[in-house]
Amino acid sequence: METTLKLNLDKLDHQIIHHMMNDANVSYAELGKKFFVSAGTIHVRIKKLQDAGVVKGTRFNVDFKKLGYDVIAFIGIYLKESSMYDAVAKELGKMPEIVRLNYTTGNYSMFAEVVCKDINELKTVLHDELQKIKGIERTETFISLEESFNRTIKVT
Numbered sequence: 001m002e003t004t005l006k007l008n009l010d011k012l013d014h015q016i017i018h019h020m021m022n023d024a025n026v027s028y029a030e031l032g033k034k035f036f037v038s039a040g041t042i043h044v045r046i047k048k049l050q051d052a053g054v055v056k057g058t059r060f061n062v063d064f065k066k067l068g069y070d071v072i073a074f075i076g077i078y079l080k081e082s083s084m085y086d087a088v089a090k091e092l093g094k095m096p097e098i099v100r101l102n103y104t105t106g107n108y109s110m111f112a113e114v115v116c117k118d119i120n121e122l123k124t125v126l127h128d129e130l131q132k133i134k135g136i137e138r139t140e141t142f143i144s145l146e147e148s149f150n151r152t153i154k155v156t
Helices: 011-022 028-035 039-051 082-092 119-132
Strands: 071-079 098-103 110-116 136-143
Touching (some): 011 028, 011 039, 028 039, 071 082, 071 119, 082 110, 110 119
Antiparallel strands (some): 071 110, 071 136, 098 110
16 A cells, blocks of 8 residues: 655646646646746656656546447455455456456445456456456446546646
């Protein structure tokens, strides 16, 4: 588990974070103009945020369905023992279909988001891969019919 350090972020850091969360493709020069600082200042601030672990890389926001991935599912995972979390998470991390994994409270020990090309691929993930991982007691699967929205939070 990560420990959170209190970072000394100022208004400019928050402005950069907010803008980059909405458009990571913007140039440092454009951001500098927008916030009345140099592109070099933006570069230094972003490097500081990366070094502190606040910014963990950049990625494209891809529409999986347009690439032929028609099934998005959420899997509630029950562990035999909570002490097996790290070992199970390590094994789940090897499965490319799992795009997000959370350690949770409530009914499930873990909750995973899975992206598959079709129902047959999801079936393979569930029956041929997940059930073979030592430490998983059982799973419960929810298939997403539609994503209404997907957004980031407003950083303040």
